[in-house]
Amino acid sequence: MKKSTGFEIREEERQSWGSIAMVWIGSVICVPALMVGGMLGNGLSMGGLVLAILTGYALVCVFMCFMGMLGCDTGLPTAVMASSALGEKGAKYIISAVLAISCIGWFGIQAAVCGESFSSMLADMTGVMIPVWLSSIVWGVIMLLTACFRFAGLKWLNKIAVPLLGIVLAYTLIDTLAGGGMQVLSGYEPASPMSFVSAVSATVGSFVVAAAISGDYCRFAKSRADVVKSSIVGVVPAGLGILLIGAVLAICAGTYDISVVLSSSGLPLVGLIALILATWTTNVSNAYSGGLSLSVLLGQDEKKSQITTAIAGIVGTVLAAAGILNSIQGFLSLLSAIVPALIGTMIADYWILGKGKMEGFRMREGFYAPGIVSFLAGALVACVTGGTFASIPVLSFLNIPFFIGPVNGIVTAILVYIVPAGIRSRKN
Template structure:
């Protein structure tokens, strides 16, 4: 089997290719070491007391851990990616909607990530920014092409490096700000409300968390998938938030790499920034390849290369113009995960027919309408938008499927009754 087929884009991952706890933990930790989470942590750190900050992060990670942990369990049980799981709920053609949204968003974030690394490095070193963008884009695309093997190796290197260097920088920043006591006594100039804080905490990663099955499907068991996913969120996501909060408190900077530059740690700053974005970008490009492979049936490897080129060429434009749109687009993704979960756990009672023998609908319009209801709820109903979208999408889908099943049963009874009358006559 050639390299790009090792990622099983259009079939379940066989048990022979599954991985144990430690390798999966490295991959999932790499997924949660996400630069944008530091920016969110900085926003929370400036608007909350440190005690409230820790409480919000705990609650947010409990919600994210439950959401992604359930998706991980599904993936390990079936061996299927997010896109193939979506076929059960949305239908084969219907799943193209979710695959396009997920894939396009990840290509966008890849381009943003390339520029997020190239721009500050160009400012620090004096190198031409477009030369850096081209070089960084090529390197990240190449590693993403080699799939889970490369993601595992990269995560094993990146995760401890970021954790150690980031922790050292955060400890120094805490000392600069007056120590742990000053951190604990901090009072924000403008307090952030609970709903707003949870929206920032959950919203920073819930969209990427919807792609959890793309990686967790390689777990040997459901227990491995759930435990590594939940642990990764509580450690990785919490560290990113903490680094951002401490940096904001001490220097008014949420990005740990920027804090390191201020601290005179130039080389560690470049390393942390590069490794952090590299793991995020490879996960994004890998997931985008799976999504577009579901639509086009072209191999994941070829699509990774194509998507990497597109993301690299558009990197500066994406960086300067696309961030707001990507954030808005992100509100469309959590309802997809909610519908996939509702279909598996509630409608099908935790059991799916084998993917190889399943005859999928073309489009399940109940799922499409449930997704639209989830997006509208996240956009217009007051509260916590990601939670609103998830709950409404799941409720609409389960109700719609129940009514559809009841209507079908009544039709069958009516037809059977007519047949009986005809036969009796």
């Protein structure tokens, strides 16, 4: 890498692996993860559930480690690192756009969910009804302000919020089991049996986008070993815990919604705190990564990332308040489904052809055809085999479920990239 991109971090900005792990824990613990756990709990025995979750997160951690170590080596965020595999214009106009739109959209959706739940629970507790649009704006702005402090904001938020979330989740689980949950679990039979592969696929899909953008956070790691430690410790225990809690709540309480469970047990305030913290820790990452990608898309550098993060958060918050995000959630899901293909393209470029050495990393000018074709091929395979097109009527004929959609896309991207890119490298 011969020229500065304006995104390289200084050595004194490197963080301990524990700080990065805390960010991952905060990202894993979220309401959608409880939903996934509830879905899996309705389809698998507890033993099969644990094995599926561990297998899924193990796959995610492998991808996270490769992407994170690349970020650690280069000191660059994902949207910039992609220049080596797709060319600077490919990274700017394709990858940055996809990541920015996806992160901003999901930021808005999470802010809207938080605002709606806050207004509803506050009305139940006090009788005071705050408009949902106002709650969405307030919480969107609070989350945005945290993200504007960049990694330092994420680090300190998660240091405070993660232990509190752990206490609330532990209480929720104990309260549910003590209220007759143990008897329900002991005689539990899955209502809608699910295959093991489908369960692993759902687990991978719930966090694989985080693996793709792990360079945004792991670039702060001090070594490759720290990337591995932070990824495993930050993802596997928290992921297993939150999905199991979602499953237990779905089986025993009939809902995966912590706020509902705690409200029914007489502790609505605790439920409200849990919901806000779970959304906050995840959504700050959406704003931060969305801001970085927007910086690349707009041709700015890291110095302007606070401004672009603010723009990303404001746009997401306005969309949340306007109440139009539900109509585009399918589009956002489609974008999220194609992101994992980037992992395969970048693994092939840096780890296979470049042999994992910095000498093999270079910022290619313009559009790099092998990388773009590889990414598009992987994205298509991931969508076709992962069920993405099942909910899109005009494309439902392309729904051909097979194995694990994101993994299929990653493997396809690797295979498609190494042949033409390898030939070009030998010619050069």
